[in-house]
Amino acid sequence: MQIKSSFNKIDNVVISGGTHGNEATGVYLIEEWEKDCSFLKRNSFETDFFCSNPRAVDLNLRYTETDLNRCFLDKDLEDESAVSYEELLAYKIKNNLKKNYAGKTTLLVDMHTTTSNMGINIMCDDEAPNLLLAAMVKHRLPEVHVYCIKKSDRTDSCLRSSGTYGIGIEVGPIPQGILRHDVVESMRKAVAAVLDIAHEINTGGADETPFSIEYFSHIAEVAYPDGPFGDAMIHKDLEGRDYEILHPGDNIFYGAECGNIQYEGKEEVHPVFINEAAYYEKGLAFSTVKKEHREFKLLK
Numbered sequence: 001m002q003i004k005s006s007f008n009k010i011d012n013v014v015i016s017g018g019t020h021g022n023e024a025t026g027v028y029l030i031e032e033w034e035k036d037c038s039f040l041k042r043n044s045f046e047t048d049f050f051c052s053n054p055r056a057v058d059l060n061l062r063y064t065e066t067d068l069n070r071c072f073l074d075k076d077l078e079d080e081s082a083v084s085y086e087e088l089l090a091y092k093i094k095n096n097l098k099k100n101y102a103g104k105t106t107l108l109v110d111m112h113t114t115t116s117n118m119g120i121n122i123m124c125d126d127e128a129p130n131l132l133l134a135a136m137v138k139h140r141l142p143e144v145h146v147y148c149i150k151k152s153d154r155t156d157s158c159l160r161s162s163g164t165y166g167i168g169i170e171v172g173p174i175p176q177g178i179l180r181h182d183v184v185e186s187m188r189k190a191v192a193a194v195l196d197i198a199h200e201i202n203t204g205g206a207d208e209t210p211f212s213i214e215y216f217s218h219i220a221e222v223a224y225p226d227g228p229f230g231d232a233m234i235h236k237d238l239e240g241r242d243y244e245i246l247h248p249g250d251n252i253f254y255g256a257e258c259g260n261i262q263y264e265g266k267e268e269v270h271p272v273f274i275n276e277a278a279y280y281e282k283g284l285a286f287s288t289v290k291k292e293h294r295e296f297k298l299l300k
């Protein structure tokens with residue numbers, strides 16, 4: 001089945017960095033653009049950018065009280081008992097976006113990094129406009145992985161869901177809190193591709209010929225058998241092998257007491273976010289995705 005969609009004219013592209021305060025790449029680029037934003041200019045829309053969690057950035061922490069990128073569900077924003085710094089910040093960001101872009105079509109692009117060996121990823125929900133946009137980025141930059149998660153409270157709680165359209169860019173591997181030239185370049189390249197595609201959609205320059213790409217759909221999260229920093233760690237056979245094939249029976253954990261532990265799923269899957277530092281606090285070791293292959297088409 002073909003995945004097809006049209007887009008409203010995009011009035012504003014809004015780029016955020018620092019949603020996780022210890023992901024320095026996005027913060028660096030926001031600061032670069034504050035000095036000179038000519039890189040972001042396309043003449044069919046305005047491009048704005050902001051640092052979304054400055055307090056966490058100052059402290060070099062993912063967040064200070066709660067993960068900002070899980071605070072954007074409308075029902076949570078209306079919850080009067082929501083009092084953490086990030087819950088209030090999400091409320092403020094969403095209200096500002098509503099006020100500043102009333103009646104406009106916005107594309108929100110949220111910049112993230114991962115400690116996992118995942119390369120450049122476009123993160124999106126599985127609904128046509130966002131997934132088509134992500135597919136168009138992959139069509140232009142074949143090295144990109146498209147990682148989609150079924151539209152749900154999980155995707156709607158992300159900052160990127162606050163735009164008419166929204167995608168995340170996730171680049172790795174890079175440790176938390178540090179800068180790497182190659183990762184900055186990858187992020188810049190992905191941002192430029194998104195801006196070029198938005199401009200082509202607006203001006204009728206985008207190719208409407210159907211095209212096929214591979215992308216990945218989220219299946220599940222896999223927890224450490226005994227919690228984070230227990231006996232089991234990611235097995236050396238799995239380490240760094242994001243997006244490769246994981247077969248039933250392959251080694252996934254090793255521990256001095258537990259020995260080798262194998263993957264007990266019934267089917268081949270692709271592991272991602274392997275040994276992601278940010279997920280230790282949740283006890284998550286990696287996630288699994290499945291490869292999909294579809295035809296996409298941009299409608300006028």
Ligand SMILES: [Zn+2]
Nearest residue numbers: 020023112113
């Ligand atoms: Zn992040």
